[in-house]
Amino acid sequence: MATLPTSSRDQHRTSLGGSTLDEARRRIIFPLDYPSLEQARAAAEKIAPSVGGLKIGLELFVREGPRAVQIGRDLGLDIFLDLKLHDIPETVGRAVAAAAALKVRYLTVHAAGGAAMLSRAAQVASQSEGLLLLAVTVLTSLDEEDLRAQGIPGGLEAHARRMTELARASGIPGVVASPVEVAGLRGAFGRDVLLVTPGIRPGPRDGRRSTDDQKRVSTPSEAIASGADLLVIGRPIRDAQDPLSAARAIVNEVARTLSATSSHGK
Numbered sequence: 001m002a003t004l005p006t007s008s009r010d011q012h013r014t015s016l017g018g019s020t021l022d023e024a025r026r027r028i029i030f031p032l033d034y035p036s037l038e039q040a041r042a043a044a045e046k047i048a049p050s051v052g053g054l055k056i057g058l059e060l061f062v063r064e065g066p067r068a069v070q071i072g073r074d075l076g077l078d079i080f081l082d083l084k085l086h087d088i089p090e091t092v093g094r095a096v097a098a099a100a101a102l103k104v105r106y107l108t109v110h111a112a113g114g115a116a117m118l119s120r121a122a123q124v125a126s127q128s129e130g131l132l133l134l135a136v137t138v139l140t141s142l143d144e145e146d147l148r149a150q151g152i153p154g155g156l157e158a159h160a161r162r163m164t165e166l167a168r169a170s171g172i173p174g175v176v177a178s179p180v181e182v183a184g185l186r187g188a189f190g191r192d193v194l195l196v197t198p199g200i201r202p203g204p205r206d207g208r209r210s211t212d213d214q215k216r217v218s219t220p221s222e223a224i225a226s227g228a229d230l231l232v233i234g235r236p237i238r239d240a241q242d243p244l245s246a247a248r249a250i251v252n253e254v255a256r257t258l259s260a261t262s263s264h265g266k
Ligand SMILES: O=C(O)c1cc(=O)[nH]c(=O)n1[C@@H]1O[C@H](COP(=O)(O)O)[C@@H](O)[C@H]1O
Pocket: 031, 033, 055, 057, 082, 108, 136, 138, 139, 140, 141, 176, 177, 198, 199, 200, 212, 214, 232, 233, 234, 235, 236
């Protein structure tokens, strides 16, 4: 069954072959966080040789709709539709069916939508070959204080783990989590969950680099060494003076880490 976590993950891992550099490239997803189709396409064409997938998020999808998905198709890259669906099961199920018709590879839902919503999403996705759902556990822009303010007990690690358990039990093959929780999630769930991490900030953590609105961050190398499958990296590439060089440097960093660890599963 396409949505069972193990088979979905195997299906995903099959695409992680080739040389270490090629594998490193495939691990990186570049979000097309741009205000127009033209800007998104120009950036995607430039960055495409250094990434494995393109993420289409709220800004571009709200402005341009499904036309944005065509950019990834034209470039032959995986398409990650990041709509973070969170609604009643019927509404989310219908939205998943609509997204599946766009032939995207990944689609996000919020784990906080609950078991019935996640199960409905998984059931609808299972009818569409090649679509992998990812449940967002705890947004990388939140910290412990935010969780306390929402009345969520037990801290970030525990909550990310509970959300992952809920997602897995509901038939969702992967989760989006901060790189800070990835080692714990990999330890708890083994190789049967696809772990996707935004909140990536290259360079030394000496306080000089801005983490923007991200509160739980790590370097590409730390995220991969902790067991992340895919890294979502936006502003460190998009806002760099030379975006292609920035992307290449990240690919090299990831490749070095893959060579030095067994986390690439070869
Ligand atoms: O689902 C996501 O992709 C996501 C989840 C999350 O917890 N945090 C997060 O930053 N993201 C997305 O990942 C990207 C991170 O971008 P940068 O912070 O610019 O690298 C953005 O497009 C966010 O929408």
